[in-house]
Amino acid sequence: MRNEEPAGEPYSSRPVRRGALWGAVVWTLGVLALLLALPQLAGDRLPDPVATHWSGRDPDGSMSLTAASLFPAAVWLLTALGTGAALRFRPGRGRGAHGTVLAATGVLLTGAQTSIVHANLDRARWQDAAPMGIEVVLIIVAAGAAGVLTWLATRPAATAPAEPGTPVLDLPAGQRLVWLSSAANPWMQVVAALFGLLSAGALLALVGGLGMPDWPGIVLFGLSSVVLLLCSSVRVRVSPHGLDVAFGPFGLPARHLAPGELVSARVEQLTARQAGGWGYRAYRGGSTVFLRRGECLVVRTKRGTDFAVSVDDAERGAALLNALIARADAPTR
Missing domain, CATH: 1.20.140 (Butyryl-CoA Dehydrogenase, subunit A; domain 3)
Structure with a gap:
C-alpha cells in the first residue's frame, strides 16, 4: 500500500x-x-x-x-x-x-x-x-x-516537510522522511494546573503574611503539579536517527531509540487497564506512556522489552519506523 x-x-x-x-x-x-x-x-x-x-x-x-x-x-x-x-x-x-x-x-x-x-x-x-x-x-x-x-x-515545533510524491514505506537510498505526532491528556493537565494554583496560592498567602507556613503542603502540591504536567503530554518524532519521545510542554525529559536498537514497530489498541494506568508506567515487561485509550505506537527493542506510547496517526509512524529499522539492518556493501 x-x-x-x-x-x-x-x-x-x-x-x-x-x-x-x-x-x-x-x-x-x-x-x-x-x-x-x-x-x-x-x-x-x-x-x-x-x-x-x-x-x-x-x-x-x-x-x-x-x-x-x-x-x-x-x-x-x-x-x-x-x-x-x-x-x-x-x-x-x-x-x-x-x-x-x-x-x-x-x-x-x-x-x-x-x-x-x-x-x-x-x-x-x-x-x-x-x-x-x-x-x-x-x-x-x-x-x-x-x-x-x-x-x-x-x-x-519545527516540522520537516516530506518530498511530494514520496511513498511512505519504500525508502530509496538517501531519502529522508520525518513523521511527527503528539498526544495530550487534558484532564491530567487540568489537575496539574489546579495543584499548581493551590501551591502558588498557599505561597502567595505566606508571602503576604496571611498565614502560618505549610511547607509540606506547598511542596507536595508543587511537585505533584510538575510530575503531572510532565506526564500529561508527549511529542513523538520518527526520523532517520530513530524514535524520539519528548515529555511535557518543554520536551523534557526525552527518550531516544536508534533504529539499530529496535527489532520492530507495531500498532496496538490499548485501554488504561491493559497499559497499567495513566501516565508513564513500567508494565508488561517494558514501559508505557498512556495518555488516552486507543491506538498506541509500540516498539520492540533488541533487549526484548516493549515501549508503547499513545499517539495520533500511530500506523504511519510504525510504518516509517519499520522501514528505517530494515534499512539499518540491511547489509552494507
Whole structure:
C-alpha cells in the first residue's frame, strides 16, 4: 500500500490543543480567584481604603478595599477576553503569544496584589503602608520569566516537510522522511494546573503574611503539579536517527531509540487497564506512556522489552519506523 502526502504538507498529524485550552481556562479562573480573595482574606487586618500606588518608596494613592479587589480582577478579565478573542478570530497570527500574555499578566497582577496586601497589613492608615522597593523588581522579573517559559512551552515545533510524491514505506537510498505526532491528556493537565494554583496560592498567602507556613503542603502540591504536567503530554518524532519521545510542554525529559536498537514497530489498541494506568508506567515487561485509550505506537527493542506510547496517526509512524529499522539492518556493501 502506497500512501502519499499532499505536496507542501508536513508528514505529521496536528498537535492536540484541548489540553492547552483547558489549562488556559483553569489558569484564568485561578488567577481571578486569587485577585479577588487575597484582599478579602486579610480584610480585618487592612485599612480601608488601602494604599495601591507608590511614588518612589512612599504611598501616594489609595482605593477602597472592594475596589482594590475588583480593579485588578477586571483588568485580568479584559486581558483574558482579549486574548481569547484574538485566538478565536486570528488563530494563525502570533501562535504561542496568547499563552505568553496570559502567563506574564497573571503573574504580574497576582504579584502586585500580594505586595499591596503585604504592604498594608496591620496598618492603621493607608498612608502608613510599608514602602515598595525590591518587590517591584522581583515581580517584573517573575512575570517576564513566566512569559518566556510559556512561549518556549507553546511555540510550534519545527516540522520537516516530506518530498511530494514520496511513498511512505519504500525508502530509496538517501531519502529522508520525518513523521511527527503528539498526544495530550487534558484532564491530567487540568489537575496539574489546579495543584499548581493551590501551591502558588498557599505561597502567595505566606508571602503576604496571611498565614502560618505549610511547607509540606506547598511542596507536595508543587511537585505533584510538575510530575503531572510532565506526564500529561508527549511529542513523538520518527526520523532517520530513530524514535524520539519528548515529555511535557518543554520536551523534557526525552527518550531516544536508534533504529539499530529496535527489532520492530507495531500498532496496538490499548485501554488504561491493559497499559497499567495513566501516565508513564513500567508494565508488561517494558514501559508505557498512556495518555488516552486507543491506538498506541509500540516498539520492540533488541533487549526484548516493549515501549508503547499513545499517539495520533500511530500506523504511519510504525510504518516509517519499520522501514528505517530494515534499512539499518540491511547489509552494507
